[in-house]
Amino acid sequence: MKGRNMTRWRDPAKDPRQEKKSSLITARGYARLKGIHEHLSRVKRPALSTKVGEAAALGDRSENADYTYNKKELNRVIARIRYLGKRLDELQVVDRLPADTSRVYFGAYVTLEDDDGEEMTIRIVGHDETDTDKRWISVDAPLAQAMLGKGLDEDVTVNAPGGDTTYIITDIAYDPEA
Structure with a gap:
């Protein structure tokens, strides 16, 4: 059956549009x-x-x-x-800082170091605010989920397509006006 409102069938269990945000x-x-x-x-x-x-x-x-x-x-x-x-x-x-700013929570700027010594700074934000150019990732992302609640110098292991990747948290900062 053809029609303008017809789309291909997607398995609801695997459809990324059905994921809880x-x-x-x-x-x-x-x-x-x-x-x-x-x-x-x-x-x-x-x-x-x-x-x-x-x-x-x-x-x-x-x-x-x-x-x-x-x-x-x-x-x-x-x-x-x-x-x-x-x-x-x-x-x-979320318009206030967490009680413990020495740990990673929503809104944190986190600097990670990989095994090669390369550093990257990312921010954990809501699903609607993600921006790859600024390195703002969703709180629902696997990397963000792995970091939540961790402190300085703790290891973060993320299951990546190329295998598990381990990072070390080297800095945690919060924007007081966020």
């Missing part, structure tokens, strides 16, 4: 998501609605590329607004 987020991350939601709702959606209305007034919609493109874009923006609205309702903002 943590509901934790930093205060800055929450403000950023809220800002995106407001921009889409108050600026982008009305502008696209106007464009669709103007394109529809030109006549035949079946051959009107401007109408088709803007209608698809409007539907995409509406879906994003709906998703962000639901997600913002279920998020829990």
Whole structure:
């Protein structure tokens, strides 16, 4: 059966879209998501609605590329607004430092050293804030899960595709404004 809403079947047990996402987020991350939601709702959606209305007034919609493109874009923006609205309702903002800042918890900047002496600094953030360029990883990631609760100079072993990788925690820091 063919149709525009048909997708290929995915095993729910293996589908990454079905994985449980943590509901934790930093205060800055929450403000950023809220800002995106407001921009889409108050600026982008009305502008696209106007464009669709103007394109529809030109006549035949079946051959009107401007109408088709803007209608698809409007539907995409509406879906994003709906998703962000639901997600913002279920998020829990973490706006204070943990009681024990000598251990790794949510929001920590952690410097790790591998067996070759290479260092990398990562930050543990919520699922919605991950950024590979900044090296911000999700609290749900295997590396973050392995580090949670550990202190300085403790070993962290992570099961990687190439085999187990071991790191040593060399520094733990927190951003007081996060």
